[in-house]
Every structure is written in C-alpha cells, then in structure tokens.
Amino acid sequence: MDTVNAPLLKLQGIKKDFFGNQVLTDINLELRAGEVLGLCGENGAGKSTLMKILFGAADIAETGGYGGDIFLDGEKVSFSSPFEAIAAGIGMVHQEFSLIPGFDATENILLNREPEKYNFISEIFGKRLNTLDRAEMDKRAKESIEKMGVAIDRHMMINTMPVGHKQFTEIARELSKEQLRLLILDEPTAVLTEKEAEALLDSIRGMSERGISVIFITHRLQEILSVCNTVAVMRDGVLVECEKAENMTVASITKSMVGRSVEGRTNNAARTISEDAPTVLKIDKLWVDMPGETVRNVSLEVKKGEILGIGGLAGQGKLGIPNGIMGLYEAGGNVEFEGKIIPLNNPRACLDSSFAFVSEDRRGVGLLLDESLEWNVAFPAMQIQNKFLKKYLGGLIKWRDEKAIRDVTGKYIDELKIKCTGTKQNARELSGGNQQKVCLAKAFALEPQLLFVSEPTRGIDVGAKALVLDALRKFNAESGVTVVMVSSELEELRATCDRIAIVSGGRISGILPAAASVEDFGTLMLKDVV
Amino acid sequence: MNNKKKFDFRQASVPVMFIIICAICIPLSGLSPKMLINEIVTRMGRNSFLILSLLIPIMAGMGLNFGMTLGAMAAEIALILVCDWQIVSVPGMILAAIISVPISVLLGIFCGNILNRAKGREMITSYIMSFFVNGIYQLIVLYLMGKVIPIKHSSIKLPRGYGIRNTVSLLSMRQKLDNMLAINIAGVKIPVLTFIIIAIMCLIIVWFRKTKLGQDMRAVGQDMEVARDAGIEVEKTRIISIVISTVLAGLGMIIYLQNMGNIATYTAHSQIGMFCIAALLVGGASVDKASIGNVFLGVVLFHTMFIVAPRAGAYITGDSMIGEYFRVFVSYAVITVALIMYETNKRKAKSAASMELAAAQDSEDSKKSAD
Numbered sequence: 001m002d003t004v005n006a007p008l009l010k011l012q013g014i015k016k017d018f019f020g021n022q023v024l025t026d027i028n029l030e031l032r033a034g035e036v037l038g039l040c041g042e043n044g045a046g047k048s049t050l051m052k053i054l055f056g057a058a059d060i061a062e063t064g065g066y067g068g069d070i071f072l073d074g075e076k077v078s079f080s081s082p083f084e085a086i087a088a089g090i091g092m093v094h095q096e097f098s099l100i101p102g103f104d105a106t107e108n109i110l111l112n113r114e115p116e117k118y119n120f121i122s123e124i125f126g127k128r129l130n131t132l133d134r135a136e137m138d139k140r141a142k143e144s145i146e147k148m149g150v151a152i153d154r155h156m157m158i159n160t161m162p163v164g165h166k167q168f169t170e171i172a173r174e175l176s177k178e179q180l181r182l183l184i185l186d187e188p189t190a191v192l193t194e195k196e197a198e199a200l201l202d203s204i205r206g207m208s209e210r211g212i213s214v215i216f217i218t219h220r221l222q223e224i225l226s227v228c229n230t231v232a233v234m235r236d237g238v239l240v241e242c243e244k245a246e247n248m249t250v251a252s253i254t255k256s257m258v259g260r261s262v263e264g265r266t267n268n269a270a271r272t273i274s275e276d277a278p279t280v281l282k283i284d285k286l287w288v289d290m291p292g293e294t295v296r297n298v299s300l301e302v303k304k305g306e307i308l309g310i311g312g313l314a315g316q317g318k319l320g321i322p323n324g325i326m327g328l329y330e331a332g333g334n335v336e337f338e339g340k341i342i343p344l345n346n347p348r349a350c351l352d353s354s355f356a357f358v359s360e361d362r363r364g365v366g367l368l369l370d371e372s373l374e375w376n377v378a379f380p381a382m383q384i385q386n387k388f389l390k391k392y393l394g395g396l397i398k399w400r401d402e403k404a405i406r407d408v409t410g411k412y413i414d415e416l417k418i419k420c421t422g423t424k425q426n427a428r429e430l431s432g433g434n435q436q437k438v439c440l441a442k443a444f445a446l447e448p449q450l451l452f453v454s455e456p457t458r459g460i461d462v463g464a465k466a467l468v469l470d471a472l473r474k475f476n477a478e479s480g481v482t483v484v485m486v487s488s489e490l491e492e493l494r495a496t497c498d499r500i501a502i503v504s505g506g507r508i509s510g511i512l513p514a515a516a517s518v519e520d521f522g523t524l525m526l527k528d529v530v
Numbered sequence: 531m532n533n534k535k536k537f538d539f540r541q542a543s544v545p546v547m548f549i550i551i552c553a554i555c556i557p558l559s560g561l562s563p564k565m566l567i568n569e570i571v572t573r574m575g576r577n578s579f580l581i582l583s584l585l586i587p588i589m590a591g592m593g594l595n596f597g598m599t600l601g602a603m604a605a606e607i608a609l610i611l612v613c614d615w616q617i618v619s620v621p622g623m624i625l626a627a628i629i630s631v632p633i634s635v636l637l638g639i640f641c642g643n644i645l646n647r648a649k650g651r652e653m654i655t656s657y658i659m660s661f662f663v664n665g666i667y668q669l670i671v672l673y674l675m676g677k678v679i680p681i682k683h684s685s686i687k688l689p690r691g692y693g694i695r696n697t698v699s700l701l702s703m704r705q706k707l708d709n710m711l712a713i714n715i716a717g718v719k720i721p722v723l724t725f726i727i728i729a730i731m732c733l734i735i736v737w738f739r740k741t742k743l744g745q746d747m748r749a750v751g752q753d754m755e756v757a758r759d760a761g762i763e764v765e766k767t768r769i770i771s772i773v774i775s776t777v778l779a780g781l782g783m784i785i786y787l788q789n790m791g792n793i794a795t796y797t798a799h800s801q802i803g804m805f806c807i808a809a810l811l812v813g814g815a816s817v818d819k820a821s822i823g824n825v826f827l828g829v830v831l832f833h834t835m836f837i838v839a840p841r842a843g844a845y846i847t848g849d850s851m852i853g854e855y856f857r858v859f860v861s862y863a864v865i866t867v868a869l870i871m872y873e874t875n876k877r878k879a880k881s882a883a884s885m886e887l888a889a890a891q892d893s894e895d896s897k898k899s900a901d
Contacts, residue, residue, distance in 0.1 A: 083761055098759050100752045111749060112760040116742055128743035287891050289884040297891045330884040 006074040008033045008213050009054075009182055015067030016049055016060070016237075021432070021460075023049050024237045027068070031230075033181070036204060036214045038224030038245065041234035042257055042488070047217055050234070051184050055092045056085040072182075089181035091174035093188055095315070096292075097166050101159040106141035108158060109173045115140065144176035149206050150199045164196040171203070183207065184215045187315075189223060201227045219313050219526060221250045233257055254522040258490055277303040280482050281450060286333035288317070288324025295320035295331075296506035302450075307476055307483040309497030309514070311490050313525055317506035318486050319360055322452035326350050326357045328365070337450065351384045356448035358439045360455035360486070362432075366439040369428040373420060376427050376438050377412060378405040381445045412441035416471050433464025440468065444475055451475075453485045457492055469496050490521055502527075544864065545814045548831040551860075552838065559841035564717050566837065573833040574826070575708055575724040576789040580782030581806045581825045582731050583775050587652075588820045589744070590771035591751025594807045594865075597641045597656035597772065601779030602799035603667040604633035608780075609787060610671070610698055610795070614681050618702035620710070623784055630780040637663065638776035642769030649754070653817070653869075660803060671795055694795050704791030724785060731778075732822050747771055751818070808832060808861035811868040818872070835860065 007030040014027040024046045031037055041047050052059065053066045056079025060066060070077050072088055079085040082092075099108045107114075114137055116130035141154045145168075152165045152172070161169070167188055174183055185204075189197040197220070204214050204227050218224060224231055224245070231248050233241040233256040241256045281302035288295035295317040302308050312318040324331035327347035335342045343349045350357075359365040368376055381387040388405045389398045409423040416437040420430055427438055436456060443451055453472060457465040473496060476483050487493050493500050494514045501511045502524040509527040512520060556566065580598070587595040608629035612622045641659055648655040675681050676692030686698045708721035738744045749757040750767045758764045783802065787793055810820060812835075813828020836857050843853025 082759070098756045100749050100756055102752045103749065107745070112746070112757075112762050114742060114745060122741075128746065129741045131737070131740045132742060132745055285891065287884075287887045289887050294887065296887065330881060332884070332888045 007031055007071075008035075008073060010071040010074075011050075011054075011068065012071065013068035014050065014053060014070070016046075016053060018063050019431075022237060024053075024066070027234075027239050029232060029239065029242065031182070031213050031215070033213055034208045034211045035230065036208050036216060036228045038228035038231045039215055039217045039234065040219065040221065040224060040231070040253060040257055042490070045234040045257075046237040047234055048186065049237075051092065051186060051215070051217070054079075054085070055090060055184065056080060056082050058082075086177065087179065089179040090184065091177060091180045091182070092184040093167070093170045093174060093186060095186050097170060099158045099166055099169060102157065104157050105145075105152060105154045105161070105165075105169045105172070106137055108169050109141045109144055109154070109176050110137050111173065113176070140176055141172070144172045147175045147206075147210075148172050149203045150196070164192045167192060168196075168200075171200075175207075180212060182213045182215070184217075186217045187219065188216075189218055189220055197223065221253050221526070224253070225250065251519065254519060258518045258522065277305060280304040280338055281484075282334075282336040283321075283325070284334040284336070286321070286324060286331060286335065288320040288329050288331040290317075290320040290323050290329040293317050293320040293323070294506045295324055295503075298333075298503075298506075298508055300501060300508060300511075302482055302484060304482055305476070305480050306498045307473070307485060307496060309493035309500035310484065310486045310503060311488070311493050311500055311521065311525070312503035312509075314488060316503050316525075318488075318503040319454060320506070321503070322357060322454050322484065322486055323359075326355065326452065328359075348384075351380070351446075354446070354449040355452065356380075356443040356446045356450070357452045358436075358443050358454060358456060360458060362435055362439050366442075367427045367435060370426055372424045372426060373413070373418070373430075373438060374405045374409045374423045377409045377441045377445050380442055381447075385446065387445075408445055409441070412437075412444065416441055417467060431460075431464075433460035433468070436460055436464065436468055437471070440471055440475075447479070448481060451481050451483045453483060455487055456485065457487065457489065465492070472496060490518070490525075494521075542814060544812055544867065545827060545831060548812050548835060552831060552834045555835065555838040555842040558845050559838035560845065561838065561841060566834070568718050569837045570830060570834060571718055571720060572708075572789065573836070574829050575721040575728070576786050577782075577806065577809065577829050577833065578728045578825060579731060579785050580779060580802065581810050581829060582728070582735065582822070583778030583782050584806060584810055585735055585820055585822070585825070586738070586747070586771050586778075587775045588815070588818065589739070589751055590747040590768055591754070591818065592645060592768060592771060593653040593817045594810070595656055595772065595775045595779075596653060596803050596807065597645075597659050598775060598779035598806065599660040599799050599803040600637040600641055600663050601630075601634045601776040601781075602783040602802045603663060604630045604637060604776070605780040605783035605787070606793055606795070606799060607633060607667070607670065609700065609784065609793060610675070610681075610686065610694060611679075613698055613700065613702075614683050614686060616683070616702075619706045620703075622703055623707060623788055626784050627781055630784065631777055634777040634780040635773055638773030639769060641776065642772035645772060646765050646768055657803075660800075664800065667799075668796065696795055698793040698795055700787060700791050700793060703788045705789055707785065707788050724789075727785070735822060743767070743770065804865070805832075805861055808864045811864050816868060816872055816875075832861075 009031040011027055011029040014024055016024040027050060039047055054070065058081065061080055077088060079088070100111065103111070115133040117133045118130055122129040138154070145152060145154055148168065148171055150168050152168050156165070158166060158169065171185070171188065174180055188200060192200060201223060204216065207214055216224065216228060225248060228245045231241070231243055231245050231253060232239060233253060235257060279301045283298060283300040286295060286298045292315055298321060310318045310321060320329065323329050324344070325335055327345050327350055331344045333344070335344060337353055340353070342353055363369060368379065378388050382389060382400070386398070388401045388408070390401045391398055406423050412418070413420060413423065418430070418434050418437045418441070420434065427435060430438065440456070456468050456472065460468070469492060472483060472485065475481060485493065485497060497514050499511055499513055500521070502509050502521060504525055504527045510524040512524070583598055583601065584595055587593065605626065608626040611629060612626040617625050641656065644659060645652045645655055672693045675694050676687050681687050681694070686695055687693065688695055708724050711722040713720050713722055746757070746762045746767050749760070749762060750764050754764050783799070786802070787798065809828040809832035810824060811828070812832040813824035813826070815821070815824035815828070839857045840850050840853025843856055844850040
C-alpha cells in the first residue's frame with residue numbers, strides 16, 4: 001500500500017452531543033486509499049453516529065451539527081446532505097435496505113442515475129421525458145456486479161430476492177458510482193449466509209486493490225480480522241483502540257469492546273434467589289414477527305422474584321420477546337404465567353394478568369406526551385385496575401380521584417427523583433432520562449407481578465441510568481416482583497440481573513449467571529448472529 | 531420478471547363477478563346483439579379516454595384519483611365558452627381543449643400540493659377536494675358567467691341574465707369527432723377517429739412508462755423514502771402525476787361531452803369520477819395496480835351492465851327505476867369492495883410473514899425430533 005500520499009480521509013477531534021448527551025468524544029482517525037478499516041463496538045458506542053456525520057445525514061444537522069473537522073484528500077469538507085457526500089465519492093450501505101421492491105436489480109442499481117436517450121419531446125417538456133436507455137442500464141449494472149465479484153441476477157425483482165442478494169444489490173449500486181472512493185458498509189454481513197459473507201469479504205479485498213477505501217462495521221470479529229488492515233474499537237463514544245489488524249485477536253477486540261477490566265464484578269452478592277425458586281413464567285416455542293427483531297423458537301423459564309436479563313446485539317430479536325408476549329407484535333407459541341395460559345396477541349389479557357411493560361419506544365408507546373405527569377402515571381392503573389377512581393351509585397358512575405392521583409404521582413416523583421416543575425407538567429417537556437422514570441412510575445403504579453423492562457437506559461445520561469437501575473432493583477426487592485429486563489448494554493445487565501439470557505439470531509444462545517465472564521457473554525452474542 | 535405467472539384470483543374476482551352479472555342480464559334485457567354491440571362501442575369511445583387519465587396517479591402510488599372531476603370541470607368551462615363564441619365542430623373542440631389545459635394544470639398543481647400534505651390519504655382527500663372545487667365551479671358558472679365573464683347568447687344563459695342554464699346544447703359538436711372517418715360494419719358504427727385518439731393515448735402511456743419521469747413515478751409509488759434517498763424529487767413528481775391526470779381528464783371530458791351532445795352544467799362532472807373509477811376497478815385494477823387492459827375490460831363490462839341492467843330490471847320487476855337504482859348502487863359497491871380488498875391484501879401480506887415464521891419453526895422442530 002502506498003503510504004507516501006496524504007490520507008484519503010482524516011477525522012480530527014470529532015465531537016457530537018444530542019441535547020447535552022455526549023455521544024462522541026474527540027474521535028481522531030485516518031484512512032488511506034485502498035485501506036480497509038474495521039470498526040467495531042457495542043450498540044450505542046457511537047459507530048453509527050460517526051458514520052452519519054461522515055455521510056452528512058440530515059439528523060446530525062438538525063440536532064446542532066458536530067464538532068471537529070473532516071478532511072477528504074487533505075481538503076476540509078462538511079457535508080450538509082448525503083448527496084454532497086456521494087458527490088465527493090463517499091458511498092454508504094445502510095443496515096436498512098434502500099431498495100424499490102417492485103424494481104429489478106438493474107433498476108435499483110441505477111436508481112435515479114439511469115442513462116437516458118434523448119428525444120424531441122424532452123426538448124419541449126424537459127429532460128425527465130427522456131426515455132431510459134435499457135441496453136446501457138443493463139451494461140452498467142453488469143459492470144458494477146462484475147466489479148463487486150459476487151454473481152447476482154440483475155433481472156430479478158427485489159421482492160423475490162433472498163435477503164443477501166438485496167444487500168449485494170445495494171453494494172453494486174454504490175460500486176456503479178464512478179466517483180466512489182470510500183465505501184461505508186454498516187453491518188453488511190448481518191443478513192448474509194456464511195458463503196455470501198465469504199464472497200463479500202473477497203469483494204472487499206477486490207475493492208481495496210482497486211484503491212477504494214472501505215469502512216467495515218460488523219459484529220463478526222473474525223471477518224474484521226480476515227479482511228481489514230486496521231481495526232478501530234469504539235466504546236461509549238470514545239475511540240479506545242486503533243491498531244493494525246495483525247496485532248489484534250478476537251479476544252483482545254472483545255475485551256476492548258466491552259471494556260473496563262470488569263473481571264468478576266458483580267453487585268449481586270447479597271441477592272438470594274435460590275436455584276429452586278418456582279418458575280413463574282414459562283415461554284414455550286415463541287415466535288414474534290417484529291420487523292428487525294424477529295424471534296424464532298424461544299423457550300425460556302423465569303423464576304419467581306428474579307431479575308432476568310435478556311441481552312444480545314441489536315436486531316437479533318431480544319426486543320421482540322417482550323413486545324411479542326405483550327401483544328404489540330404478532331406472535332405465536334405458548335406462554336404460561338403461574339400455570340395459566342396467557343393468550344398472545346391480546347395486550348389486555350397480559351395487563352389483566354398483572355403484567356406491566358416499560359417499552360423501549362417511550363415517546364411512541366410509553367407516554368402520553370401532551371398530558372400531565374399525573375395522567376401518565378395513573379392512566380394505565382385507572383384504565384386496567386380501576387384504581388384511583390371514586391365510585392358513586394354503586395359503581396354506576398366512576399369519577400377520577402384527583403387527590404389520590406396527585407399523591408401517587410408525587411410519591412414517585414420523590415422516589416425516582418424525577419426533575420419536573422410539578423405533577424401537572426406535560427411529559428413532553430421532560431428530558432429523556434426523566435421521561436424514562438415516568439415510564440417506570442407508570443408501571444410501578446400498576447403494582448404488577450411481572451414487569452418487562454425494555455432498554456430502560458437507552459438514550460439517557462449516566463446519572464439517570466444509575467437511578468433507573470437502582471429503582472428497578474429496589475422495586476424488585478421490596479415488592480418481590482419478577483422482572484425481565486431487556487438491554488443492549490451487557491454491563492448494565494450484569495450489574496442488575498441475576499441471570500442473563502443472550503439472544504442471537506432470534507434464538508436463545510445461552511443463559512449465564514450475571515457473574516460469568518465478559519468473554520463468555522461475547523461468545524454467546526456472536527454465536528448464531530444472522 | 532415472471533412474477534405475473536401466478537394467476538391472482540382475488541384480483542380477478544371482480545371482473546368474473548361482472549361477467550356473470552352481464553351473462554344473466556343480457557338475455558333478460560331482450561336487446562338484439564347488434565344494438566348491444568352498438569351501445570358498447572359507443573360507450574367505449576365515450577369513456578375510455580377518461581378512464582385512461584386515472585392510470586398515471588395509480589402508477590405514482592397516489593391511488594384512485596377522485597380529483598379527476600377537477601379536469602372535467604375545466605373542460606366544461608372551456609366548452610361553455612367555446613359554445614358561446616360559436617366555434618363549431620372539431621375546431622371548437624380543439625379550442626376547448628386548448629382552453630381547458632391551463633385551467634386543468636392550475637387545478638392539478640393545487641390538488642397535487644394538497645395531496646402532498648395528505649400522504650397516505652390521497653383518495654379521501656381528492657374526493658373531498660372534488661366537492662370543494664365543485665363549489666368554486668358553481669360560483670363561476672352560476673354567478674360569474676354573464677356578470678364578469680361575458681356570455682352573449684341567451685340560449686345558454688339563464689333567463690335572469692347571468693348564470694348558465696341547466697343544460698347547454700352541444701349540437702354543433704355532437705359526435706363530430708365520432709362521425710369523422712366512422713365506418714359501419716354490419717350495422718355497428720365504429721368511431722374510428724375517436725378510437726385512433728384513444729389508441730394514441732395508450733401508446734403515449736406505454737411510452738411514458740419508459741421515460742425517466744415514468745420510472746421516477748413508479749419508484750415514488752412504491753417507496754417514497756427510498757426514492758427520496760436516491761435524490762428523486764418526490765413531491766414534484768407526485769404533483770406532476772396529478773397534473774397529467776387532471777389534464778387528461780379534461781381532454782377525456784371533451785370527448786365524452788361531444789358524444790353526449792349536451793352538457794348537464796351542474797351534474798355532468800359529479801358522477802364522472804365515480805363511474806370511471808368503478809369501471810376501472812371492474813376491469814380488475816386495484817388501488818395500487820392498473821393497466822391499459824384493465825381500462826378496456828372495465829369499460830366493456832361496466833357499461834354492458836349499465837346498458838342491460840335497467841332493461842333486465844324492467845323485465846323482472848316491471849319497473850325500469852330498479853335497474854337505474856341497481857347500476858348506481860353497483861358502482862358504489864364495486865369501489866367499496868375494491869378498497870376493502872386493498873386493505874385486507876395489505877394485512878394478509880403482513881400476517882403471511884408471521885405464518886412463514888411459525889412454519890419455519892415447526893419444520894425445524896420436526897427436523898429436530900426426527901434426529
């Protein structure tokens with residue numbers, strides 16, 4: 001590789017915060033032409049944000065831009081839209097497909113860049129009435145597929161394609177852009193079979209030989225080691241390691257990913273969930289059709305009074321489990337609670353069996369954003385359990401008991417240290433962390449026997465995180481409620497839970513006690529990643 | 531490319547139902563084959579162009595364009611003016627077309643902009659829009675014409691001195707287009723020129739699908755977000771599709787009215803949208819998919835039903851109103867059924883994914899137990 005030239009890409013002191021929540025701190029990175037950089041890190045480590053900044057994504061500018069400088073070929077650039085980034089020669093393949101389902105591969109590869117044939121009508125009505133040059137389209141699509149080196153049928157409709165071929169169609173689209181110099185692949189192998197992934201790695205090597213630099217984001221560490229020149233590891237918004245690939249091993253990467261020499265750290269010493277506690281929730285052969293979080297054939301038993309963690313990488317199906325059981329997405333299988341069958345696809349039945357759910361989508365599902373805290377805390381309890389109601393005429397007329405509502409809201413505001421102006425404030429006006437606490441208060445007010453908590457600390461700051469987790473533990477200890485907690489952050493699961501089930505490829509790949517080593521968890525997480 | 535292989539019974543169910551209705555009603559109606567074919571050919575010439583105007587918004591993913599009435603109103607205004615200026619026959623029609631186009635374009639831009647604010651609810655929005663614009667149309671025709679817009683001839687003016695009569699005679703244009711080059715085969719009059727115009731329109735639509743704009747519309751119709759990410763101007767493309775549809779509806783309305791020979795000033799446009807959409811759906815089209823074939827099959831089936839149902843009704847019940855009632859009822863029913871089918875198909879596709887998941891799990895389990 002030519003090391004004399006200036007680097008193709010240089011990131012200098014990149015910083016980014018979302019409303020005061022620091023997600024990237026001082027990132028410095030260099031990439032030469034033809035170099036393949038492997039970028040890894042846990043979910044939420046800031047990889048995606050960094051790539052979004054590089055690619056000029058709209059939400060970066062909308063949330064106040066970023067700090068630091070990006071140099072492309074030694075020239076300072078700042079993209080305000082992806083189109084500028086594309087024009088400068090950056091291509092990106094996203095995790096979500098950006099393909100038109102009813103078009104064939106050729107049409108998608110050349111989407112909005114179709115070669116056109118001039119005709120006299122377009123002279124009058126403008127260029128958009130040029131007809132498409134199908135022969136030329138076919139030729140260019142063929143070329144870019146050849147460039148990629150993976151054979152896909154360029155006449156196949158996207159909606160009839162296997163998912164791996166969709167991924168390759170996207171890559172071929174990027175390769176068909178002549179100005180392409182840097183290709184960002186965001187978890188491209190996640191949807192590929194082993195053979196396809198192998199083909200992709202060959203394709204990346206081919207690109208590198210042709211002088212195209214690649215940033216390769218993946219959770220499959222073996223792939224990184226086999227194809228990358230350099231490996232960069234991010235954690236909590238910091239670039240913790242940037243090394244030549246030959247100096248790294250899977251174990252060393254895993255360690256810097258999960259970070260902190262956390263050997264054996266656990267705070268559950270005082271907990272006394274005995275091995276033979278009765279099983280309270282029995283999940284048998286559960287499947288859930290939640291887009292992007294498909295669950296396949298999950299069987300799981302939860303013991304009374306325990307905190308069970310469900311961990312795993314994003315998109316592997318851990319979020320599907322609580323969402324499926326609670327009836328928010330279509331599901332099948334058997335769920336038994338205390339020997340009683342819980343009907344699926346019926347949220348009300350779950351709530352009536354005194355389940356509660358703190359959703360990961362707190363703004364969408366969790367909160368009534370434009371209502372007061374009182375309403376948010378008391379509404380489900382009122383709706384489901386007839387709490388906080390005064391009955392008149394033998395229950396014929398029910399009035400809200402405003403005082404009881406105010407009292408209980410006030411109690412939780414104190415207990416959870418919710419920062420607000422009072423019980424009447426609207427939920428929308430609170431910060432993310434405080435909104436999350438309101439979600440918890442809402443679930444607590446239901447006094448459930450089984451509590452599902454999904455991503456309780458997503459997008460909230462460190463201080464609030466600790467409070468939320470403490471509140472969960474305390475609620476579990478005091479009322480003996482069984483808690484199933486789903487989180488992407490292994491550390492937080494290890495600090496909070498008794499046992500942790502790891503989901504990989506929609507299945508449970510193993511259940512370990514919280515005290516097990518980080519490496520063991522890491523292995524499980526990557527076991528059958530799809 | 532061979533995704534058409536599978537014959538879709540649900541898609542075909544509506545045309546099949548209509549074939550059965552027609553098959554029952556035709557003998558009951560007592561119409562001679564010659565008369566029946568004559569009627570059908572006349573109505574094909576009259577309505578096909580109008581229905582063709584619906585195809586492009588469907589391609590752009592905007593559903594059935596109930597707003598085509600806007601174009602029809604533009605055409606009526608143009609025809610009233612031309613009628614007053616006493617420009618007759620085909621030149622009059624051409625002038626009316628020239629006048630209607632800018633009005634249609636303006637209305638189309640207006641309608642397109644509003645539909646862009648109501649993405650996903652285009653059909654109901656365009657339907658309500660047609661009522662709103664109908665109000666403006668009435669204002670123009672009932673008050674402004676004769677007061678602000680000069681109308682000379684009292685034959686089309688209301689006796690009070692302004693406003694247009696309920697019916698405006700187009701005798702000077704009546705079937706002038708149809709009769710040009712018309713030929714007579716075994717007593718069936720075939721309006722060759724009208725059919726040539728319709729055929730040219732079909733070719734233009736086929737050609738349009740191959741243009742960059744057509745490709746963009748298909749992309750926008752299937753996934754707006756992906757199209758936007760690829761740099762296609764989604765909003766503009768959608769507006770253009772509505773403008774084209776409105777303009778074509780206007781031209782189609784001129785062809786329709788020259789065949790009828792008079793304008794029912796206050797009602798001609800109001801049912802046009804409904805009947806055209808019903809005809810297209812009867813031809814086997816759906817909210818998100820329609821072809822030129824659907825247009826012609828729809829015209830033939832729907833209008834056969836239109837012709838024979840009143841007579842068959844009269845034969846069975848002795849009351850011709852029953853058939854009249856029946857055909858209006860059926861056109862609403864067809865639209866309702868098509869909309870429900872569209873929704874259930876969407877839902878079915880979703881639960882099909884779930885069933886696949888469950889099936890995969892079962893086969894996995896049985897494999898395991900076999901091991």
